[in-house]
Amino acid sequence: xxxxxxxxxxxxxxxxxxxxxxxxxxxRDSIAATVGSDVIxxxxxxxxxxRLGEMNAAEAAQSRGRVLEALIDQHLVSHAAxxxxxxxxxxxxxxxxxxxxxxxxxxxxxxxxxxxxxxADTDIQxxxxxxxELFAQRKVYRIQELELQLVPARVAEVEAQLKQSRxxxxxxxxxxxxxxxGKTGAAVKPAEQIAAPMLAQLSNMKDGQVVVVPMGENRVxxxxxxGSQAQPVTLEQARAAIERVVLGEKRKTLLEAEIGKxxxxxxxxxxxxFAPASQTGKP
Numbered sequence: 001x002x003x004x005x006x007x008x009x010x011x012x013x014x015x016x017x018x019x020x021x022x023x024x025x026x027x028r029d030s031i032a033a034t035v036g037s038d039v040i041x042x043x044x045x046x047x048x049x050x051r052l053g054e055m056n057a058a059e060a061a062q063s064r065g066r067v068l069e070a071l072i073d074q075h076l077v078s079h080a081a082x083x084x085x086x087x088x089x090x091x092x093x094x095x096x097x098x099x100x101x102x103x104x105x106x107x108x109x110x111x112x113x114x115x116x117x118x119x120a121d122t123d124i125q126x127x128x129x130x131x132x133e134l135f136a137q138r139k140v141y142r143i144q145e146l147e148l149q150l151v152p153a154r155v156a157e158v159e160a161q162l163k164q165s166r167x168x169x170x171x172x173x174x175x176x177x178x179x180x181x182g183k184t185g186a187a188v189k190p191a192e193q194i195a196a197p198m199l200a201q202l203s204n205m206k207d208g209q210v211v212v213v214p215m216g217e218n219r220v221x222x223x224x225x226x227g228s229q230a231q232p233v234t235l236e237q238a239r240a241a242i243e244r245v246v247l248g249e250k251r252k253t254l255l256e257a258e259i260g261k262x263x264x265x266x267x268x269x270x271x272x273x274f275a276p277a278s279q280t281g282k283p
Contacts (some may be wrong), residue, residue: 034066035075045071112258119246128235129241133203135238138191139228141202144168146217146222148175148182155220159212168210168224190231192241198223 019242033040048067049060086092146168148226150158158180175182185212191199198221205225213221268274 031165033072035072038075038079040068040071040075109255112254113251116247116250116254119243119250123246124239125235127246128238133149133199134232135190135235137203138230138232139203140188140190140231141194141225142186142188142227143202144184144186144224144226146172146175146182146184147219148180148222149218150180150220151218152214155212155214158220158222160208161220162212168222171222186226197206202228 030042031039032042032045045064045068048071049055049063052063052067055063081087087096133139148158158175161174162171165174172184191203195215196200197213197215201213201223202225205211205223207225207227210222210224213223215221
């Protein structure tokens with residue numbers, strides 16, 4: 001792939017929504033190029049260069065001309081697509097509508113979260129204290145796992161057979177005889193890389209112990225703890241990660257409340273056969 005085509009593809013990927021970022025008016029002095037009646041502003045060019053990643057001043061200056069040519073190519077191809085009436089094709093029109101909605105959603109959420117305060121020290125300390133399995137009592141686990149495709153009605157049967165089996169191999173033979181599909185694997189993982197339902201079980205297990213953990217959507221994991229090693233994390237070591245988690249939870253709560261208000265303010269009507277089984281679930 002030649003360098004000009006690479007810059008063109010980078011510009012297309014990075015700037016597919018760039019038109020939504022254009023200022024309402026562009027002065028003649030701030031124009032980098034025109035393509036027919038389209039204007040490529042210095043602002044658009046600068047943002048395109050910035051999206052290529054971190055560069056020093058010399059690299060940015062060198063990239064500037066190439067990115068401008070890529071943007072011109074992008075406009076030319078867009079004009080050709082419109083002349084071919086591709087923007088009227090149902091799948092293209094739908095994709096354009098979805099892209100526009102997503103830009104508006106992103107802008108709305110950015111404004112919603114703009115003034116949100118960073119988590120207080122008390123929030124961070126509280127989270128640390130409530131999750132010893134992730135921090136003060138953190139471990140690295142060596143586990144053997146059987147991941148099964150299993151309907152909830154058979155979970156009790158599988159648990160009973162697991163207790164009767166002398167080894168995992170004997171249990172696996174029983175699963176095959178029952179036609180229960182699954183896959184096996186071994187891993188060494190720290191606590192923070194283990195799904196919460198599994199970690200809740202593993203943190204209280206002894207070496208060699210086996211447990212069945214329902215994972216939802218007709219999935220069940222059979223875990224055997226082969227060994228573990230304590231590797232605690234201090235509050236200061238965990239502070240940055242906890243800040244991100246707590247902030248994410250606050251944003252989620254705020255967004256859910258905002259969605260609730262928006263749903264209450266407008267009528268939402270489902271066509272026949274599309275209404276959810278429960279109207280209480282979150283969108």
